[in-house]
Amino acid sequence: MNRLNVNFCGVDFKNPIVPASGTYGYGREYECLYPLSTLGGISVKGTTLHRREGNPAPRVAETPSGMLNSVGLQNGGVDKFLSYELPNLVTKDTRIIANIAGSTIEECAELAAKLKGSAVDMIELNISCPNVKQGGAAFGTDCTIAGQVTKAVKDNSDKPVMVKLSPNVTSITDIAKSVEANGADAVSLINTLLGMRIDINTGRPVLRNNVGGLSGPAVFPVAVRMVWQVANAVNIPVCGMGGVSTWEDAIEIMMAGASLVQVGAAIFADPYAPVKIIDGMQKFCEDNGINNISEIVGTVKPW
Numbered sequence: 001m002n003r004l005n006v007n008f009c010g011v012d013f014k015n016p017i018v019p020a021s022g023t024y025g026y027g028r029e030y031e032c033l034y035p036l037s038t039l040g041g042i043s044v045k046g047t048t049l050h051r052r053e054g055n056p057a058p059r060v061a062e063t064p065s066g067m068l069n070s071v072g073l074q075n076g077g078v079d080k081f082l083s084y085e086l087p088n089l090v091t092k093d094t095r096i097i098a099n100i101a102g103s104t105i106e107e108c109a110e111l112a113a114k115l116k117g118s119a120v121d122m123i124e125l126n127i128s129c130p131n132v133k134q135g136g137a138a139f140g141t142d143c144t145i146a147g148q149v150t151k152a153v154k155d156n157s158d159k160p161v162m163v164k165l166s167p168n169v170t171s172i173t174d175i176a177k178s179v180e181a182n183g184a185d186a187v188s189l190i191n192t193l194l195g196m197r198i199d200i201n202t203g204r205p206v207l208r209n210n211v212g213g214l215s216g217p218a219v220f221p222v223a224v225r226m227v228w229q230v231a232n233a234v235n236i237p238v239c240g241m242g243g244v245s246t247w248e249d250a251i252e253i254m255m256a257g258a259s260l261v262q263v264g265a266a267i268f269a270d271p272y273a274p275v276k277i278i279d280g281m282q283k284f285c286e287d288n289g290i291n292n293i294s295e296i297v298g299t300v301k302p303w
């Protein structure tokens with residue numbers, strides 16, 4: 001018996017595990033390893049109105065604490081997504097989350113409008129990319145603009161809209177409350193945490209962009225803290241991510257308040273990570289008499 005099926009914003013997922021945007025492309029490189037139908041869903045690479053080359057290299061660096069990236073939303077643009085990636089994804093029997101990012105509120109609205117009537121199950125509005133100068137960072141760090149962009153996308157969409165939040169803010173609960181007040185159906189968090197490393201031999205930052213987003217186990221405690229804070233501050237569902245690497249991490253972030261979980265950097269180390277996490281969670285439910293994984297959401301006990 002599958003104990004992992006969840007309903008998130010009215011969308012049925014066969015399990016709560018979703019590869020995070022940007023870490024899985026559109027699944028093409030992974031479907032030779034296992035069927036994509038194993039996954040709850042896929043959040044596709046951040047899609048913009050027009051094709052983007054992204055930032056100059058080096059733009060990814062491994063560090064002992066995790067991965068730093070300053071990719072800068074490289075992607076083929078929304079028309080290519082609709083004509084080339086989506087027709088392939090719809091055959092995979094998994095939920096499709098379209099991660100979208102725009103430089104202006106109007107661009108985000110236009111992106112949402114383009115996805116209207118498509119087979120996409122849900123929109124993840126990325127207001128938190130740390131690597132683009134306009135849009136992302138400002139959207140995600142300003143309560144008013146975060147609310148305005150959320151409303152513009154909702155007004156132009158026929159899908160549930162989940163807003164992806166930044167950890168690079170003073171109060172993530174204020175941003176979460178603002179997007180909720182403006183119609184967000186859910187929030188997802190955390191995007192990457194701004195960081196920097198310097199190569200002491202060259203004396204230069206390891207990234208051409210100087211700074212970039214940190215992901216991996218080092219950010220997991222930050223993610224658990226923020227998911228817990230946001231889940232207690234809003235009345236919409238929370239999708240948790242940030243350094244989730246094992247099934248134990250997935251259980252933990254759900255206990256903090258997440259009802260859907262995204263797995264990101266762990267996939268680079270092990271492409272089977274999402275599958276192992278799903279298997280581990282199913283066994284955890286069986287071993288502990290949990291009929292459905294939703295029962296553990298937000299069950300962290302007070303001291």
Ligand code: DOR
Pocket residue numbers: 022046069070071072073074126128129130131132191192213
């Ligand atoms: O760390 C990130 N990198 N977060 C994003 O939202 C986008 C991505 C990129 O393309 O730079």
